[in-house]
Amino acid sequence: MPRILFAAGDSRWPTYEAPLKAALAEKGIEAEIALEMAPETVDYIIYAPGSPLQDFTPYTNCKAVMNIWAGVEAIVGNPTLTQPLTRMVDHGLKQGMLEWVVGQVMRHHLGLDIHITTQDGVWRHDTTVPPLAEDRPVTMLGLGELGMAAGEALAKIGFPVTGWSRSPKESDLITTLHGAEGLTQALSTAQIVVLLVPFTPQTENLLNAETLALLPEGAVILNPGRGPLIDDSALLAALDSGQVSHATLDVFRTEPLPEDHAYWAHPKVTVSPHIASETRASTAAQVLAENIRRGEAGEPFRFQVDRSRGY
Numbered sequence: 001m002p003r004i005l006f007a008a009g010d011s012r013w014p015t016y017e018a019p020l021k022a023a024l025a026e027k028g029i030e031a032e033i034a035l036e037m038a039p040e041t042v043d044y045i046i047y048a049p050g051s052p053l054q055d056f057t058p059y060t061n062c063k064a065v066m067n068i069w070a071g072v073e074a075i076v077g078n079p080t081l082t083q084p085l086t087r088m089v090d091h092g093l094k095q096g097m098l099e100w101v102v103g104q105v106m107r108h109h110l111g112l113d114i115h116i117t118t119q120d121g122v123w124r125h126d127t128t129v130p131p132l133a134e135d136r137p138v139t140m141l142g143l144g145e146l147g148m149a150a151g152e153a154l155a156k157i158g159f160p161v162t163g164w165s166r167s168p169k170e171s172d173l174i175t176t177l178h179g180a181e182g183l184t185q186a187l188s189t190a191q192i193v194v195l196l197v198p199f200t201p202q203t204e205n206l207l208n209a210e211t212l213a214l215l216p217e218g219a220v221i222l223n224p225g226r227g228p229l230i231d232d233s234a235l236l237a238a239l240d241s242g243q244v245s246h247a248t249l250d251v252f253r254t255e256p257l258p259e260d261h262a263y264w265a266h267p268k269v270t271v272s273p274h275i276a277s278e279t280r281a282s283t284a285a286q287v288l289a290e291n292i293r294r295g296e297a298g299e300p301f302r303f304q305v306d307r308s309r310g311y
Contacts (some may be wrong), residue, residue, distance in 0.1 A: 002296060003041050004033040008048035008068050015281045016046075023289035029296065043082075044292055049074035056080045063295045066288055068279050070146065071226060072305050073199045085305040087146045090281055090287045096277030100224055101150040101194055102157070104248050108192060108220045109136050109159075133158035139190035141183075141206065142197035142225060143169040143176065144311075146277075150194065162186045166202065187214040192222065198311035199226035209234040218245040224276030227252035232263075239268045250276040 006013055008019075013035060015055065024031050039058035045065045049055070049118050055079045056065065064084045067075060107113065110130050118124075126291065130136075136159055140151035143165040155173040157163045162175045164186040176256045177186050183206075187193065197203050208231040221244055223230060232253070238244040248270040249263060255274055263269045291301050305311060 002029065002031045002043040002292060003037055003074070004031050004044045004046060005037045005042045006035055006046050007035055007051045007053040007183055008046050009051060011279065012037055012048065012068075012281075016219055016285065019285035020046075020288060022085055023285040024292065027293045028132050029293060031292070032174070033176065044295065046288060049155070049161045054063060054078065054080070054094065056083060059083065062143075064291065064301055065303075066291055070287075071199065072311060076305055076307060076310055084301055085307075086291055086301050086303045087305055087311065088170060088287060089303045090279070090283045091284055092280035093277050094149050094284030096280070097146045097154050097196070097224060098150045100250075100276040101222065102153055103161070104222050104224075105138060105154060105192055105194070107223075108246060108248070109133065110285065114263065126188070136160075137162065137189045138192045138194065139164065139186045141229075142193045143171075144196065144198065147194075147196035156235065161270075165197070174191045183211070183292045187211055188216075190215055190219055195221070195223045195225040195229050197225060197229060198227050200203055200310035204228045205231040205234075205284070207231065207235065212238045216241055216244065219243070221247040221249075222246055223247070227255070236262055236266065237268060244268070246270070269280045 006016065018174065020033065040060055042059050042062050045059065045062055046068060047065050048068050052225060056078065062083045064086060065081065066086045068088050072085060075081065114124065114127060119291050137153045138154055138159045138161050140141050140147050140163040141154060143151065143163045147163065148171060150172045151161045151163045152171060162177060163169065163171065164182055166178060169177045197206060206229045212234055221235065235244065236245060239247060251274055252274045257263060257271060263271050294301055
């Protein structure tokens with residue numbers, strides 16, 4: 001009987017308990033799950049960044065640490081973590097991100113803000129008519145599970161989507177580019193840019209003064225990925241100059257975003273509180289249960305993190 005330590009935060013346990021037990025039962029797994037266990041008896045750890053558990057050394061028999069978030073930058077560098085580490089990729093997370101990205105792209109594509117925020121009695125029938133989707137190039141920076149799903153959804157609506165990743169990827173629906181030259185090409189035509197690359201030392205400040213200057217004037221930035229992907233000072237300068245017309249930001253270097261941060265008061269910035277896509281217990285439990293089944297069967301784990309790449 002596998003022993004599972006739920007170390008993803010006591011407050012999450014009431015939400016996860018029922019779906020996790022049900023998912024394990026569906027897999028035919030009888031397991032013991034608890035918020036506290038003697039470390040040497042633990043077979044699997046369900047984890048979330050911010051957990052009090054930071055020293056993995058005592059967990060000598062642990063077969064895997066399973067992160068319930070897609071991002072693992074807060075744990076992957078922990079020197080005590082020698083066990084296999086998996087990240088969360090599930091239907092709920094993917095669908096939630098797809099919906100957020102499509103909604104925000106359509107908001108900016110159609111210019112909805114002017115009608116939502118200016119209910120002042122002025123009949124703005126002569127507002128500039130937006131182009132059709134086929135005439136609005138979108139660039140997706142990051143072609144992992146989330147980026148590819150969102151990019152292909154936009155392509156199905158009619159947007160010409162260019163996707164960029166550090167290594168080559170393939171898609172029947174979008175143009176795929178990679179590497180330094182590919183990044184230059186991907187940004188040079190992008191009227192809307194979506195950031196969904198993982199945060200690693202190589203992707204920090206991916207959008208900076210140099211890369212922002214590659215964009216067509218008036219481009220829109222959407223960041224539901226990670227805050228450090230953007231050089232904040234460079235983005236603010238690009239917004240002030242008009243190089244970037246608007247930035248909708250869901251993630252930041254410091255969260256919650258400090259109340260005195262320039263983003264809050266900037267007229268061309270929309271701040272949302274890291275809500276682009278949440279891990280949902282009902283779907284995440286299915287992924288966790290499958291990886292426990294795999295661990296018990298001696299099969300490779302799904303979504304195992306490559307420590308050398310950081311994700």
